[in-house]
Amino acid sequence: MNTFLIKKVLNNNVLIALDEQQHEVVLIGKGIGFQAKKNETIPESSIEKLFVLRSEKEQEHYKQLLPNIDEFTMDTIISSLEMIRKRTNTLVNEQVFVALTDHILFAITRLMKGLAIRNPFLSETKTLYPFEYEIAAEVVDFINQSLDINLPSGEVGFITLHIHSAITDKQLADINRYSQLVTVLIETIENQLNITIDREGIDYIRLVRHLRYTMERVLKEEEITEPEKIASLLKKEYPTCYNLSWKLIKIMQQTLKKPVFDAEAVYLTMHLQRLTNKYE
Numbered sequence: 475m476n477t478f479l480i481k482k483v484l485n486n487n488v489l490i491a492l493d494e495q496q497h498e499v500v501l502i503g504k505g506i507g508f509q510a511k512k513n514e515t516i517p518e519s520s521i522e523k524l525f526v527l528r529s530e531k532e533q534e535h536y537k538q539l540l541p542n543i544d545e546f547t548m549d550t551i552i553s554s555l556e557m558i559r560k561r562t563n564t565l566v567n568e569q570v571f572v573a574l575t576d577h578i579l580f581a582i583t584r585l586m587k588g589l590a591i592r593n594p595f596l597s598e599t600k601t602l603y604p605f606e607y608e609i610a611a612e613v614v615d616f617i618n619q620s621l622d623i624n625l626p627s628g629e630v631g632f633i634t635l636h637i638h639s640a641i642t643d644k645q646l647a648d649i650n651r652y653s654q655l656v657t658v659l660i661e662t663i664e665n666q667l668n669i670t671i672d673r674e675g676i677d678y679i680r681l682v683r684h685l686r687y688t689m690e691r692v693l694k695e696e697e698i699t700e701p702e703k704i705a706s707l708l709k710k711e712y713p714t715c716y717n718l719s720w721k722l723i724k725i726m727q728q729t730l731k732k733p734v735f736d737a738e739a740v741y742l743t744m745h746l747q748r749l750t751n752k753y754e
Contacts, residue, residue, distance in 0.1 A: 476518040483507045484540060487548050491516065493528075500527040500536055502571075504552050525555065525571050532568040536575070543579060550620040551578050554613045561609045562641050570640040577636060578617065581629050593628030597673040598656045599635060601682040606637040655729045656685050659722050663746065666718045669753040677752055684745050692732050700737035708743045715746035 478491040478501060486508050489501045501516065503524040510516075527533045543551070555574060559566055566574070584591055593599075600607045610633035614625050635653065639646045660681065664670055671678045691698065709716045719742035723734045 477515040478518070480510055480512055480514050480516065482512065483510050484537075485548070486545055487552055488536075488540060489516075497528065498533070500533045501525075502527065502536075502552060504549060504556070523556075525552075525566070525568075527568050527571070529568050532572045535572050539572075539575060539579065542583075547579070547582065547621065550617055551575050553620070554578065554617060557613055557616065558609060558637055558640065561612070562606075562637065564641050566640045567643065570636060570646075573639075573646060574633070574636045577632060581625055581632070582617075582621065582623065585623055585625060591626055591628050593631040595653045595657050596628055596631040597678075598653055598660070598682060599631040601679050602653060602656065602686055603634050603638045606634045606641065607631075609637055610634040651729065652686075652689060655689065655726065656682060658729075659685055659725060662722060662725065663718065663749075666721070667714070667746070667750055667753070669749070671749070671753075677749060681745065681749065684742075688734075688738055688742065689726065689730065691738070692726060692730055692734050695732065697735050698737045698741070700735070700740055705736070705740050708740060708747075712743060712747045712750075715750060716743045718746055719743045 476494050478489075478493055478499065480489050480491050481498070482490040484490060484507065486505055487502060489507050489510060491499055491501050493499050501524050503520070506516075506520075506524065527536055540548075551574075555566060555571060558564075558574075581591060607630060610630045613633055614627075614630050617623070618625055635646060635649050638644070639649055642649075660671065663681070671681065690696075716739065719739045722742060723739055727734050
């Protein structure tokens with residue numbers, strides 16, 4: 475069984491240690507530093523309650539964060555990350571761990587200063603990632619109760635994206651870009667068709683999911699077959715929706731930097747036409 479040798483106790487929750495290859499690591503866990511002494515060893519069996527930072531870059535970033543976090547807040551953040559790990563059954567990677575700690579701390583600090591936290595992509599995020607959103611809501615609720623603060627609902631959306639990043643191992647910047655793209659596509663649809671889609675309704679959920687699956691196919695360069703007769707029929711019968719579907723495809727191509735197969739226009743047109751019928 476692997477063990478870690480303690481080099482330095484930073485506080486009740488954080489230790490600097492050496493692994494068996496003599497590489498420096500930062501060990502993070504609730505109460506891990508309590509009564510711990512230099513040159514003692516920690517068995518890997520307690521690792522389920524630990525986060526191990528091996529990357530030097532993430533270690534340095536974390537050490538810089540530490541002076542800004544009091545023990546109780548640190549405890550709360552670690553418990554939040556434990557909740558995410560248990561609920562997703564995923565080992566949260568170092569980058570996500572540090573980014574989430576950073577984010578939660580930043581959110582708390584802004585709240586204390588009375589700065590409003592707005593999230594313009596909340597409804598899209600909730601619909602795109604319902605499982606992650608549910609966990610994020612529990613985490614925000616836990617933080618609010620634990621620290622007796624009131625983080626707004628927008629924070630649930632931001633933390634959802636971090637959780638999605640942890641589960642899928644995708645970069646947060648990419649996930650953000652895709653969520654924003656969905657927002658742009660929906661606003662384009664509403665403007666062109668002169669409708670307002672109810673963000674709580676089933677039509678909205680279906681539309682967001684359709685756009686998400688389209689984007690995923692585009693990113694994976696998955697081709698779907700085009701029923702040619704249907705394409706010419708739709709073009710003739712529903713020119714507004716057909717032209718709009720191509721407008722949406724061009725926006726996707728520009729943002730995702732990938733080609734979109736023509737068949738996507740057929741399925742988008744059918745979806746838009748259904749939507750138009752509902753709102754007429």
